[in-house]
Structures are given as C-alpha cells and as structure tokens.
Amino acid sequence: MAASAKVHVTPQVIGRLRLASQGLQDGFGSVAECVSKMGAMQAQDLASAFWAVGQRVPGSGLSDVLEALENGTVVRSWPMRGTLHLVPPGELRWILAITTERAMRSATARHRDLGIDAADIAICRELALGHVAGTPGATREELFKVFEGAGQGTKAQRGIHLLWILCQHGWLVQGPPAGTAGRALGQQLFVAFDEWIPESRTLDRDEGIAEFLLRYLRSHGPATERDFSWWSQIPLAEVRKALAAVSGQLVELVFRDTSYWLSPEAAAMLDDGVPGSRTLLALPGFDEFLLGYQDRSLVLPPEHAQKVVPGGNGVFKRMIVSGGRVVGTWSREGTGKGTAVVPEPFEGTLGPAAQRSFELQAAKYLGFLGR
Template identity: 25%
Template sequence: MAKTRHIDAAERRARLVRRQLPEPAAQSAEQVTESLVALHSTDPASVFLSVAARSRVGAADVERALYDDRTLVRMAGMRRTVFVVTDPMAAVVHSSTTAPMAEKALRDMLKLGFRGGTLDAAWVAEVEDSIVAHLSGLPEATSTELSALEPRLREPVVYAPGTKWETEQTAGTRIMRKLAMDGRIVRGRPKGSWTSSQYRWQIAPEPLPDLPAGDARAALVRAWLASYGPGTEADLKWWTGWTLTQVRAALKAVAAVPVTLDEGAGFVLPDDVDAPGAAPDRAALLPALDPTPMGWQGRGWYFPDDAKAALFDRSGNVGPTVWWQGRVVGGWAQRADGDVVWRLLADVGTDAEKAVAVEAERLAAWIGDVRVTPRFRTALERELAG
C-alpha cells in the first residue's frame, strides 16, 4: 500500500504562489477568474482589483467582459455570496449551489408577512412575472425604476416579527434577489464607476443549462482542488456552503486523493499529488475580500494569527492584504489623494520591501483617479487611509 503523502505549509504556500499569485502578465480577465474559480463581488471593486493584481488588464477590459461580451457573469453563489465567474462556470455554480439557494430564499420569504396579512407563493410568482414582463420591454432598469413600474415591489414586509430583531423590508429586496438566483434576470452595468453596486437589471440572455446537481458539485470541487488544493473537508464545506455529506460525495466523484497536512487530513486531485517545485519570490497587494485570503477556512499556514485583528473586520471579512512568498505580511489602503500606502506586520527583509513598493506604485497607477474604500473596513485599512 502506497504511503500517504504529507504536504507541509511551505509546499502549500509554493502551490498558492504558482497558481494564484503569478507575476502580472498579459492574461485576460477571464483567465484570471478561471484560475481562481470565482472572484468575490460583494464589494464590486474587489473584482477589478483582484484582476489587476494578477494581470495587465485594465478596468475597461473587465467591464467589457462583464457587461458587453458577458464572458464573465455576476451571480449569487457559494455561502449566498455574490461572485463573478466565467460563463462556463456559471452553470456549474447555479446547479450545484444557487438553485437550492433560490428554493430556500422562497421558503424564507414566505415566513415573512405584510402588516396584518400573509405573503404567499402565488403573490410572489405574480410579481416576479410582472417584473420580467416589464424588463422584457426595456434594455435595463434599476430596482428603483422597476418599483415605479411595479409598485408591489415597495410593499413592506416584516422580518422576525415579535422579536427584538423585528424590522421592515421592501418585498422587492428579496424578490429581485430570488429572480437573479433563478437565472431569470442578471446584474448589468452599475450606475457610476466600477466601484458602484447600484446595478441595472437586465433579462438573462439565455437560460442556464440545468446540470445534475451531483455532477455540478463534482465539477466545482474539481475546479477548487485544481486551484486551492490541497484542502480539507472543512475548507470545502465552508467555501461551498454545502453539507458535509455533499462535500464527501463530490470528493469521491472526482477520485480525490487523501494526503496529510500539518492540520490533519486533506485532499488533492489524482494528477496533483507530486510537489510542483519551488515558487518564485512574489509580492502582491490583494484587495478586500480577494478570493485567495478567503479561499480556505483553515488559514494558519498563510495568515499569521497576530495579524488577524488588524486585517479582518468583526464579521470575518478580510481587508486589503500585502503578500510575500505566499504568506500575508501586512496590509494596505488608498488615501484620499490617491496614494497607495502599506504597512508590513512582519520583518521580511529589504528585497521584500522593495518588491512591495513596486507593486504599490503599479496598483496606484492602475487605479488612477478612482478612489476605493472597501465596503467592509478593517482596523489597519482605516488607520492607513487616514
């Protein structure tokens, strides 16, 4: 019987650098996205800055892929988070993750109610069909514009009635989100710059293919292991938001090979057991919610414990990070005058400091006149921004 291979933290960091932090090159926004499986889009600026950290692609090229060519798709996905994925990956994410989320979103919506009344599935379906009909006659529209055409979107519904969390929401907030999860509408170009989240809605160009859920989960795990492996069951369960039973079934479907990690049991793809070789020295400035720092539940092998208070907010959202040789070594921010400033939280030597300075200058030039403030701010980012 072959001995189970051990992959230590140093090798994991080398894999991370080679696969997720290459030197910026002439690769497209689609290639960057595919290499990371999905880009976090809860903060829209993160998509653009994640691409900028790994390529020479400009913001206009990312916008073209998102809104004109539609080779990149913004959609709700893993852990009910909004991501950007490549067009082929959209069907995989939808069938493995988003479609079950839409079913739960409807169940959750029906637990709400109007003041003095109930909310039922027939009413929701009628409003959804009305929105789709209105959008079918328009190139695009914001939620505010649609609520003028369909006033029922403005109906107040009660969240957590009778509890200390009781509050009112508009029905439209949840209905628009569910329509997008169902794949009937898509987020279009926002109002404002690429940092804006005031999206215009459009009719989906075409329905997403309906893949068998088990096959879709296997395809997503295969993609994740190819980019993030080795990883643990806990990493995959956290990243996908699936049950442990679903994670284990997907690992079995891709014939994942067990390995041991410093933290315990892990998995790699069958063709990824051997060590990839040493990685080049690489400095990188990654944005808030970048997929690399948010790629694993267990982060001790690349994220020092003593840096977490400065670089995460209270809800577990990571802020802008500075990397060297596959490890988080500091944080950065943009000041009001446009300067990109950074601080190292570890002694990494003068070569690393010079490399970080070069990346900071490159990033400032890439951002140009735009001002970027992360949606979820961290202690160090606030301090550096001034």
C-alpha cells in the same frame, strides 16, 4: 508527480502552492479565463473583485474587467453563501441548480419576517421580466419603483431580497454596469437571464458537484473537502461522493493528518521547489486567497486575524502577502492622482527588498485604476 502520490508539506509551502493555483504567480490570459478557471470569485465588494482579477491577469486594467461585465463574458450573481461572486456565464445556471434550494431554505425565516411568499415572488417575477424585456436592463431603484407600484413593498431590505430570489432562480441576472455614474458606485443593470445568457451548459446534480469541486481544487488547491463544502455550501456527504469521482485527476498532500488536494500541475512544483518564497503581493480585501477556505490559519496567523477582519465584522481589509503568508494590510490615502498606497505590516516595518516590492505593487495597482 503521480496523481496518487502523498507527500508531507508545511504551511508555507501550502500558501505558495495556493498562489500558483490561483494564478497569482504566472497569471491567466484574460478576464474571462481567470473567472472560468477560478470557478467563482468573491465580488460582494466590486472594487475588490476588480483588483482580484487584475492581480491574476497580467497587463489588465480596470477597463478590461468592466468590458467583461459589459459584454457578458463574466457575470455577477449570488451562486452561494448569499454572497455575490463573479462567475462564468455558461456555468451559472447549473451552479444555481445545485445551490439554490439550500440557499432558499436558509432564508425562509427572513422571508417570513419580510412578508415574502410564493405569490409575491410570482408577481415580482412577471413585473420584473415585463419591465426589462427588450431593454438594456433596469437598475435596482427602477425595479423597486415597479414593485412598489404594484403594492410590493421594498423597504427594510424586502426589495433586495425579492431581487435576490429572482436571480437565485435564474429569472434575472446582473448585467452591464449602469452607465458612467453606476460604474463608480458599482451599480449594475438587472437583465433577463435567458436574454443575457442565451447558452448554458446542462449538468445533473452529481455531475455538477463533481465539476465544481474539480474546478475549485485545481484553482484553490491545496484545499480540503471541508474547505470546498464551506465555500460552496454543498453538504459534505455529497462533496465526499464527488471527490471519489475526481480524485484520480488530483494529487493528495497530507498535512497534520488531513488530506489536501490540488492539481498535478501545481503538485509538480514540489519536485523542483515551489516558487514564490520572495513574492510579495498587495491583494484586495475579500480575495479568494484568504476567503476561499474555511480554515484560514495556514496563511493568516491567528494572532493577526483581527487586524485583517477587525471585530470579526465580515469586512476584510486589503492584505499584504509575502511568501504565501499574510504579513500585513494596506490602505489607500487621497483621491485621484494624489492617491497613495500605504503598507501596514503586522510587525515592525517592511525590509528594504520588501518595501521595494510593495512599491512596485502599489504602482501596478494605481496603473490598473488608470491613475
């Protein structure tokens, strides 16, 4: 399909195209490739992020994702929306250069309430870098003790905001898991950015926004310019300028008079029929399939939204996705080898074929965890 083509699609087709773009049909070759192609993957809840990667890298296990964090081929930081993401290490610095100023502005009132000013940040920067230099890194609690010893309070979230600021400016970054106990808790060591990521690509702002937008639309498409602006927190005017620069490398689809953009490779599926009509997946909570878009109604019927995000409290339940649509949630019961994976469809029960597919997904999930 030519990059200039315009075709009309349905919500079901959009959902299945997104499955393909996000590697949920054919998958990526490695953990590092997955995160690089996705651009950034929601990772506030680390266990969910691990399974999000596992669903996109065939044959991978939890140990593979942990290894990627341990060897630095994937890093976890706050590149946008004040939320932790998995990101490719060599791209993080230029992404932060684009997003940090706005993120810091949005936190101004909160930092004023916490009594954090430029002098405090400078003091904590020197303390933190001095403490982690030449070491494997330090836990959050260890750095809090260092700050407290210098009169920098860490209570009432002041400490985590200080660490967020140091990471936001590219002085610190989260590194390897903090030992065996830390793995279970999702704890990571904080390390010096330049020591952990010695090589970073350099892009100016316009180049960076265009690169970030192109990577997003190739991995999340079909998606709109507004989806990307919300996802990245980059102003819409700059997104539109970037889209003009990269649109020749994409295909435009029109749905309800709105333009959706995706890669030519994904759009080519429209010629022979988009796969995935019978694909059933057990996705984690916070997965990019849902969280990667401002408008989620195309894949999650609005009447069922509260079942995925009860009370709109920002906590997303694990999702059952069938044919590119969210059709239910699922839960874990028990621990260890006694862990059970239980489907909770929105309506009725899963049919025999869907139930069998779900059981295969449950087995894949438990196998990923090593159970």
